[in-house]
Amino acid sequence: MIIGIDLGTTNSLVAVWRDGRAQLIPNALGEVLTPSCVSLDADGSVLVGRPAVERLQSHPERSAALFKRHMGSSRLTRLGTREFRPEELSALILKALKADAEAFLGEPVTEAIVTVPAYFSDAQRKATRAAGQIAGLRVERLLNEPTAAALAYGLHQREAESRFLVFDLGGGTFDVSVLELFDGVMEVRASAGDNFLGGEDFVNSLIDTAFERLQLPAALRQDETFMARLRAETEAAKRLLSLQASATIQVRQGDVLHRLDIDEALLEQTCAPLFKRLRLPVERALRDAGLRSSDLDAIVLAGGATRMPLVRRLVTMMFGRFPSTELDPDQVVAMGAAVQAGLKARDAALNEVVMTDVAPYSLGVEVGIWLDARTASQGHFDPIIERNSTVPISRVKQYIPQAAGQARLELQIYQGESRMVRDNIHLGSLTVPLPPQATVQECAVDVRFTYDVNGLLQVDATVLKTQQTHSLLIEGNPGLLSESQIAELLRAMAELKIHPRDQLENRTVMARAERLYEQLRGMEREHLGLQVLGFERTLASQNDRSIVPARRALNELLDALERHSTLDQEST
Structure with a gap:
């Protein structure tokens, strides 16, 4: 069985081509988005995905995210007492996705199509393939993310000759690809991009603005717990701006509650240099392809950061037309990877298509x-x-x-x-x-x-x-792993204690409770502590009939505490 994987900076997804269509595979929590985050628990076991995200705030020194940006380098990330390379952290994400796919499909999975940014260098591509090997997957094909998006939209099935541009702005990278379809051949005419431009950079700009407008001391940037909470609040506020006119960033430092109201105008002003950087790869790709924007038949959006109204407005202004947004931008790359998996498996429901690619660098x-x-x-x-x-x-x-x-x-x-x-x-x-x-x-x-x-x-x-x-x-670049090093990490991965998949729901609610407990004070904090203690006693009973309703009740309490936390903080 071949699966398709979108190994993202912020979130990762896995999909499969089955019954004549691409299907997204849910994780143990029933979600199709698995956060690209890893955390090391106190007992030495590894948590991947949602529980690791919760621990980013409560245990920042034992948690890691955004490591995709360092693929192809020898950078080490310390989690507790252990150090991990970017390939190892990515392999843990891939291993979790592989387990989800096997649970969903009911059969072993050994091969995957993994997507990468079109502008990834040779070193970054080889590091991605090494991560697959460490996770126990054979990765014979790396698929460029914009090409995957085009496959998901079914552009390869069009009969008429057409040209289209894929605008892919994810959590950490930005890609532009110009593709042309003719006589059953999908040809990449040009690619351009920026490997350090994505949704996370918009969050960083807003954090800088918060420090400036709230006059926060620079020393706070060294406080890992405060910065993790500020980043989470800022990310949530940025997402809200895609749905409503304004949002609030608020974070507590000791007895002081810092609050900053933001709206689209402030976001546009703060992130103006980033919006300017979005234009340059588009202009380069069109120039290299020898095309004008009027020569394009369609503009396709991919990547979660394209949900931002300001980004969609920028694209509309650049091309003088509305982009295609029928598919979920968070899911479109994974769906395209599944289509490629179906093509590789020669599924009868898919027409044969020849794809050509380009060298991203000179x-x-x-x-x-x-x-x-x-x-x-x-x-x-x-x-x-x-x-x-x-x-x-x-x-x-x-x-x-x-x-x-x-x-x-x-x-x-x-x-x-x-x-x-x-x-x-x-x-x-x-x-x-x-x-x-x-x-x-x-x-x-x-x-x-x-x-x-x-x-x-x-x-x-x-x-x-x-x-x-x-x-x-x-075949390799400075900082890349050799075959012997990959084999050694594969052995180490087998010895690493991965948190059981069937306990993920319980560990997620516990991680969330730990995060909220640290943020609350007074009676609410005491009450939550008692409820968590009660849930731990229920877990010790190993009785699913008791655990399921207890988990549901604890989740409802956490929902209520998060809903009212703003009012409670303002009243103190």
């Missing part, structure tokens, strides 16, 4: 440029494969040494768009021995780059005089 080498007969400027980037070239692709360029009598040519290989290599990403190096007693022209070297759909770059350097070829296959 790939090239470091060169020196002669300024005059004596002076050379070093460190320049010379692209061999330009960004947005259709893959698979093979391109060749010829290079000569700078001086006669050079014993070798050092090829330094980079990825990026900057003029100087210092501002690009170093992928590897290849040493090419040169023939002795040969002229500069005889030492010319043909350098061929071959880039495939799996993100592998093959570099072949052929010396013209000797016809000797030296090769390098770039």
